[in-house]
Amino acid sequence: MSIRLRLTFWYSALLAVTLFIFSVSIYLFVNYNSYRDAKREIQDQLQNLKITGSLDYFNRLNLDVDSPFANNIYIQVYNFTNGNVGRSENLLRANKQFTVPDPKKPIQEGYVTLKVDQYKFLTYQYPLHLKQNNQLVALLQIGVYTGPIDNYMRNLRTILIFASFVVIAIAFTIGLFLARQALRPIENVIRATRSIENESDLSMRIPRIGPNDELGRLTDTLNGMLGRIETTYNELDEAYKAQRRFVSDASHELRTPLTTIRGNIELLERMWPPALESGIAMDGTNSADDHRMTMTREAMHDIAGEAKRMSNLVNDLLALARADAGYEMEKTVQPLLPLVEDVARRAQLLPRNADWKIGNLSALHNVQVEAHADFLRQLLFIFVENAFKYTPSGYVEMRAVRSQDQAGIIIKDTGIGMNHEEVPHIFERFYRADESRGETSGTGLGLSIAKWIIDEHGGSVEVSTREGEGTTFTVWLPIAFHDRSNEV
Structure with missing residues (x-):
């Protein structure tokens, strides 16, 4: 319930109580x-x-x-000794008689209300006693017909009740209108904050309406706060853009020297060892030369490995920089099965200790998706390489399923698995699940890139894992077209 409605109800309830007390008093x-x-x-x-x-x-x-009485006064004298009744002429004309109480019971002097047929009388009863022995001999009853008074009080009661309800209804309506007018600045605040939330437009300001009261000062305070937030946000956004530009530029600049280093190291590895070994065999070089040659080869291998690792890191940073910069992939509709089969074939050549199994991929038959082929291959290779990395023994399997308008690619391993508390964080940048469980290298960027590629393709990913038993990733991609013409 809104504040406006609550205030109106409170004021209406207070008015109702006041009217009730006032009406009862009247x-x-x-x-x-x-x-x-x-x-x-x-x-x-x-x-x-x-x-x-x-x-x-x-x-x-x-x-x-x-003779002594007005016409509105009705008098009756009842004789208990002989039962005679004396009545005023107006009672005689109406052929009515007041009821008489039982003389055997004590009769108190005072006012009573008597009803004769449907007529009500306010009657004063005066018992008459003999002075000698205080014997009750008669009862004097003097009454006034209260029909007009009763009708007047009934009408007054109806008017008061009806008028109270009308006043409360009018007051509720007017109070609701006045509360709405008084709280209009709050509505402006709500609309402005919703616009900022939905449109992310921090330049919007709350319109200033009304006098310089508490709500006016609140509006000014909120506008000042929005101004400071906008300034801070713009500064952070500029800093973030500068950071993205730096990462992107640095990645581009680092790729060229790293490629040169890797190329030269690979050339030396191919050319130097055979020539060096043949010269040693012919000349009979001593053991010191053998030791130097071995150290040289190890250094070259180390340089090549580190250069490859740095090259992979730079490529990952470049991909994430593209994601942060809002890079839009150019996607086309293409068959999914050949792409997945190509990844499965090339995955056999990856360094691994686990067996590689290609399961049933028939669910992808004639399924087409709107995708960027290179990024989709990179996505699948990330999950496959990640599975090989954390599966020191056992097997890694790839298979496919289909659910309504989505195609699913499953990569399952029997590796070390993960704790369920780590699952929500595995797609965060530089996050690595409990490094103490294994000596696996990596930067923690692969799954972040995979999540970006999945989001760009409008898909989703499911993770099922158990520590010590393995992990299963299911990548779901929306089907763009499914040709059933060739199905049996």
């Missing part, structure tokens, strides 16, 4: 005054009766109950 005040006037009329008539009549009159029932 109702009780009017009710008290209305019935007080009726009681005053009854008391006036009762005093007149006490003045003009006497106990003997009441006892003999020769009291004239009509």
Whole structure:
């Protein structure tokens, strides 16, 4: 529930409680005054009766109950000794009679409400006793018809209830509108922050509306904060672009000398040892020369190995620099099976200790994908080389599956596996899963490059691993076209 709605509900609830107390107060005040006037009329008539009549009159029932009283006053005298009833003329005309309580029970003097048929009367009961023995001989009942008062109070109650609901509804509507107007700057803040979140446009500012109140100062503060964030972000973005340019330029610059070094070392390895060994055999060179020659060959091998490793690192850095720079691959629709078979054939030539198995690839028959062939080969070689690297014994297998509109290439190994806590980090740059488990070389960039290639192809990768039992990578690629015309 929004703040606007909560505030409106709170104010409406407070207004409802106030109206309830106010309405009840009015109702009780009017009710008290209305019935007080009726009681005053009854008391006036009762005093007149006490003045003009006497106990003997009441006892003999020769009291004239009509002459002193107004037409709204209804009087009845009931004689308990003989059952005679004296009624005022208005009661006689209406042919009505007040109910009389049981004389065997104590009759208290005071006001009671009597109902004659459907008519209600506020009645004062005055028991009459003989002075000699205090014997109850009669009951004087003076009543006022309260129908108009009851109708008036009923109408007043209906008006108060209806008016309260109408006022609350109007107040709720107006309060909702006013709350919306008062909190409009908050809505502007929300819209601006959503725009910044969705469009990543830090140059957007929150419009300043209204007086210089708390919300206005909040808007100014947020705009100032956005300005500082934009400045910081632009500085970081420039620094990041400069870093990417440096990595890309450095990678390009390093490739040329490394290629030259590797070429010359490979040439020397091919030319020097045979000539040197033949000369030694002919001339009978001593053991010191043999030792120097051996050290020279080892140094050349070390230089060649390090140059190759640096060349691979530079190539990886160049690929990641392209990824950071937003490099877009030029992809074409092509058959997937020949590409995977080519990778499987060439993987047999990779240095390895594990057996290489090519499983069932028929799921890729007639499947075409939109891909960059060279990068897709690099992706598969990364997973295969990674499997060979961490599988000192056992086997590495490649096979294929298909699921609806996706083709899956599975690379499974029986190597050292990984801890499940390491899986979320294996695609991070320079991350290597628990290096203490094996003496495997690497930079930790291969899987990061593989993830970039997968993302560029709109695919995904699944990882299933268990420590000490091996790892299975499943690369899923969306199928661009599947020709079923040649299927049996």
